Amino acid sequence: MSVIHHWGTKSLIKAGGTFHYRGMWMGGAYGIITIDPSHVEYKLKTNFNFPKGSYYKERFRDLLGDGIFNLDDESWKQQRQLAKGEMHSSRFLDHSFKTMQDIVYKKLLVLLEKLAISGRLFDLQEVLLRLTFDNICTAALGVDPGCLALGLPDVPFAKAFEEATELCLLKFLMPPFVWLEPRDGSRKL
Known part of the structure; x- marks a missing residue:
C-alpha cells in the first residue's frame, strides 16, 4: 500500500471515520471522505444518485470516458437501468x-x-x-x-490499470494548471 493510502487511513481513523476536505490552493477540490458504514450505505444504497459534477468527470475522463461511472443525471439513469437489468x-x-x-x-x-x-x-x-x-x-x-x-x-494490464487509477487520484490532488493540456494543443514540459 502506498504512503498516501496509509496517510488516508490514519487520517480517517483520527477523524472518527469521516472528514471534509479541501484540496490544494487553486485546485478546486473539496468533498467528504468516509469509511463510516452508515454513510457508505447511504451513498451506495439509500440515496445512490449523487452527482459527480465537472470536477470529477474531468479528472476521470481519460480512464472512464463517458461510461456509467462518469455520468450524471438522465444519461446516468438510462445507463444504470440498462446495467441493472443485465446484472440482476x-x-x-x-x-x-x-x-x-x-x-x-x-x-x-x-x-x-x-x-x-x-x-x-x-x-x-x-x-x-x-x-x-x-x-x-x-x-x-x-x-x-x-x-x-x-x-x-x-x-502488464493490471499494472497499467493500477497506474491509471493512481494518476487519476493525483489529478484530484493537484490544481488543473499542473496537468491540464493547453487548449492550443501545445505540450507542457
Whole structure:
C-alpha cells in the first residue's frame, strides 16, 4: 500500500471515520471522505444518485470516458437501468457465481496451498487485490488476466490499470494548471 493510502487511513481513523476536505490552493477540490458504514450505505444504497459534477468527470475522463461511472443525471439513469437489468438477470448471477467459485477453488486455494508449503512470505492484501482483479476481468470482460497464477507474476494490464487509477487520484490532488493540456494543443514540459 502506498504512503498516501496509509496517510488516508490514519487520517480517517483520527477523524472518527469521516472528514471534509479541501484540496490544494487553486485546485478546486473539496468533498467528504468516509469509511463510516452508515454513510457508505447511504451513498451506495439509500440515496445512490449523487452527482459527480465537472470536477470529477474531468479528472476521470481519460480512464472512464463517458461510461456509467462518469455520468450524471438522465444519461446516468438510462445507463444504470440498462446495467441493472443485465446484472440482476439469473444468467449474469449464475455466471458471476461460477466465475468466483472457479477462481477461488482453481486458483486462489491452489496458490495459497503452494505458498504455505513453500513457506514463502506473501502479502495477503496483494493476493486479495489480485483475486478481485481476476474476478472482475473474468466475470465482466470474459478474460482472465492471470494475476493469481502461481508465482504471482507481473501482469502488464493490471499494472497499467493500477497506474491509471493512481494518476487519476493525483489529478484530484493537484490544481488543473499542473496537468491540464493547453487548449492550443501545445505540450507542457
